[in-house]
Amino acid sequence: MNRRPDPRQTAARPELAPRVRRFSAAERWAHRATAVLMGVCVVTAAFLYLPALAELIGRRALVVTVHQWAGIALPVPVLAALGSRALRADLTLLNRFGPHDRRWLRAALHRDKRRSSRPAHKFNAGQKIYAAWAAGATLVMLGTGLMMWFTHLTPLTWRTGATFVHDWLALTLGVVLAGHIGMAMGDPEARRGMRTGSVAREWAEREHPLWLRERKSSR
Amino acid sequence: MNSESPQGRGAPVGRRVFLGTLGLGALGIVAAPALQRGTEAVLSGDPTGLTGLLPNGGGFRYYSVTSSVPHKDAKNYQxxxxxxxxxxxxxxxxxxxxxxxxxxxxxxxxxxxxxxxxxxxxxxxxxxxxxxxxxxxxxxxxxxxxxxxxxxxxxxxxxxxxxxxxxxxxxxxxxxxxxxxxxxxxxxxxxxxxxxxxxxxxxxxxxxxxxxxxxxxGYDIDAWVGRSNGRDDEPTT
The missing domain is CATH 3.90.420.10 (Oxidoreductase, molybdopterin-binding domain)
Structure with a gap:
C-alpha cells in the first residue's frame, strides 16, 4: 500500500506534500486563452495560405476577418493577467539568467542529456528563451499584420517588407510552436502542471531541482 | 529569496531576446527587398515543387470567397x-x-x-x-x-x-x-x-x-497594375 502523507501534517509542513504548486489560476487561464487564440491564428493562416486547404473551405473574406481579430486579441490574455502577482513573479524568473542557465544551454548544445548537467530553476534556459522569443515574435506578427490590414498607414515598401516578414516568421513560429507542443506531449506531468496548477514533487525534483530547493529553504 | 538563490539576479537575457526579436522583425521589414530577391533566386531553382509551400514560392494561389463552387463544364455552362x-x-x-x-x-x-x-x-x-x-x-x-x-x-x-x-x-x-x-x-x-x-x-x-x-x-475599382491600391508594381502591359 502506498503511504500517503497525512493531509493535516502536510498542511503544516508543505515540503512534505506530494504535489507542488506551480501555476496560479490566472496564469493557467492566460495560457489557455493564448493557446486558443494562437490556434485560431495558425488554422486560419493555413486555410488562407495552403492552396489545398483554401480550395477546401473558400470563404476568404470570413477567414481573413477571423484571422485578423484573433491576431489582435492574441496579447490580451497575458496583458490582462499582468494584474496577477504570480505571473509577474514568473516573468521575472523567465527574464533573469543565472550561471546554471548557461550550463543548461551548454549541455543542450552538446546534446548532453544527463540531469546533472542540466540544472534548472522554475524554468529551464530553453523555456526562458522560448518565452522571450515567442513574445517578441507574436508582437512582430501583430505589427506586420496591422501594416497589411490597414494599408494606408504605411508606405508600400514597408508593407511589402511587412508581408515578407509576416510570411517567413509565420513559418518559423509554426515550427517552434510545434516544438513547444511536442515537448509538452512528451511530458504528461508538465501538462498536468499547466492544467491543474500543481506538479508531483518527484517531477519537480527531477526537472527543476533548484526551484524546489529554494522553495524549501525560503520557508 | 535567500542569498544562495540562483534566481532573482543574473543578466536580463529574456528581455534582450525579446527586444532582439522585435529589432530583427523591424530590420526584416527594411531589408525585405534584398532578402526577397535572395529567397526567390534560391527557390526558383527547385524542381520538386515543394518550395511552392514556402512564402514567395511562385505560382498561382487559390482564392475563393465562397465555401464551395459548383463545377460546370461543356454540358451545363452558360x-x-x-x-x-x-x-x-x-x-x-x-x-x-x-x-x-x-x-x-x-x-x-x-x-x-x-x-x-x-x-x-x-x-x-x-x-x-x-x-x-x-x-x-x-x-x-x-x-x-x-x-x-x-x-x-x-x-x-x-x-x-x-x-x-x-x-x-x-x-x-x-x-x-x-x-x-x-x-x-x-x-x-x-x-x-x-x-x-x-x-x-x-x-x-x-x-x-x-x-x-x-x-x-476597400479595393480600388480602377485596378491598373502599378497605379492603384497604393502599389507600385511593374505594369503587366
Missing amino acids: LTVDGLVDRPASYTLADLRALPQTRMVRDVQCVTGWRVPGTPFEGVRLSHLLDAAGVRSTAGAVHFTCFDGAYTESLTLEQARRADVLVALRMQDKDIGHSHGGPVRLYVAPMYFYKSAKWLSGITVTQDVEPGFWEER
Missing part, C-alpha cells in the same frame, strides 16, 4: 449577356469556342503581392461579345457575375472594350480548370488579378460602374 443591349444573348462553351480566339502572354500580378511571369491566356475578346449584343448609347459600364454565387466585378465600358480584356477559355495553353476559375473566366490583362473574375457566368451592361466584391471591401 454565359449570358444582357442589360443595356439590343440583343441579349446566351453562350454555351461550344458557342464561345467557335468565336475568334485571341492569345496573349503577360505577367499576372495579384494585389497581395505574388506575380506569375509570362502566362498565356486565350479566349474571346470581351469587345466582340459586346459588339454582338449591341450596346445602347446610354450604357457606361459592364458588370460581371459569377456562378460561385457571390463574386462580382465591374469595368467601365471604355476599359471593357480594350483589346487586352478577354473572356478567357484557356490559360497556360490548357483549358482553364475549376480551381483557376474554369471553364470560363474574365481576363483583364492590365489590372490586378482580382479584376479577372473566376467562374464567369454573366455580363450585364449598365449605366454606371457598380463596385465588385472586393471593391466594396
Whole structure:
C-alpha cells in the first residue's frame, strides 16, 4: 500500500506534500486563452495560405476577418493577467539568467542529456528563451499584420517588407510552436502542471531541482 | 529569496531576446527587398515543387470567397449577356469556342503581392461579345457575375472594350480548370488579378460602374497594375 502523507501534517509542513504548486489560476487561464487564440491564428493562416486547404473551405473574406481579430486579441490574455502577482513573479524568473542557465544551454548544445548537467530553476534556459522569443515574435506578427490590414498607414515598401516578414516568421513560429507542443506531449506531468496548477514533487525534483530547493529553504 | 538563490539576479537575457526579436522583425521589414530577391533566386531553382509551400514560392494561389463552387463544364455552362443591349444573348462553351480566339502572354500580378511571369491566356475578346449584343448609347459600364454565387466585378465600358480584356477559355495553353476559375473566366490583362473574375457566368451592361466584391471591401475599382491600391508594381502591359 502506498503511504500517503497525512493531509493535516502536510498542511503544516508543505515540503512534505506530494504535489507542488506551480501555476496560479490566472496564469493557467492566460495560457489557455493564448493557446486558443494562437490556434485560431495558425488554422486560419493555413486555410488562407495552403492552396489545398483554401480550395477546401473558400470563404476568404470570413477567414481573413477571423484571422485578423484573433491576431489582435492574441496579447490580451497575458496583458490582462499582468494584474496577477504570480505571473509577474514568473516573468521575472523567465527574464533573469543565472550561471546554471548557461550550463543548461551548454549541455543542450552538446546534446548532453544527463540531469546533472542540466540544472534548472522554475524554468529551464530553453523555456526562458522560448518565452522571450515567442513574445517578441507574436508582437512582430501583430505589427506586420496591422501594416497589411490597414494599408494606408504605411508606405508600400514597408508593407511589402511587412508581408515578407509576416510570411517567413509565420513559418518559423509554426515550427517552434510545434516544438513547444511536442515537448509538452512528451511530458504528461508538465501538462498536468499547466492544467491543474500543481506538479508531483518527484517531477519537480527531477526537472527543476533548484526551484524546489529554494522553495524549501525560503520557508 | 535567500542569498544562495540562483534566481532573482543574473543578466536580463529574456528581455534582450525579446527586444532582439522585435529589432530583427523591424530590420526584416527594411531589408525585405534584398532578402526577397535572395529567397526567390534560391527557390526558383527547385524542381520538386515543394518550395511552392514556402512564402514567395511562385505560382498561382487559390482564392475563393465562397465555401464551395459548383463545377460546370461543356454540358451545363452558360454565359449570358444582357442589360443595356439590343440583343441579349446566351453562350454555351461550344458557342464561345467557335468565336475568334485571341492569345496573349503577360505577367499576372495579384494585389497581395505574388506575380506569375509570362502566362498565356486565350479566349474571346470581351469587345466582340459586346459588339454582338449591341450596346445602347446610354450604357457606361459592364458588370460581371459569377456562378460561385457571390463574386462580382465591374469595368467601365471604355476599359471593357480594350483589346487586352478577354473572356478567357484557356490559360497556360490548357483549358482553364475549376480551381483557376474554369471553364470560363474574365481576363483583364492590365489590372490586378482580382479584376479577372473566376467562374464567369454573366455580363450585364449598365449605366454606371457598380463596385465588385472586393471593391466594396476597400479595393480600388480602377485596378491598373502599378497605379492603384497604393502599389507600385511593374505594369503587366
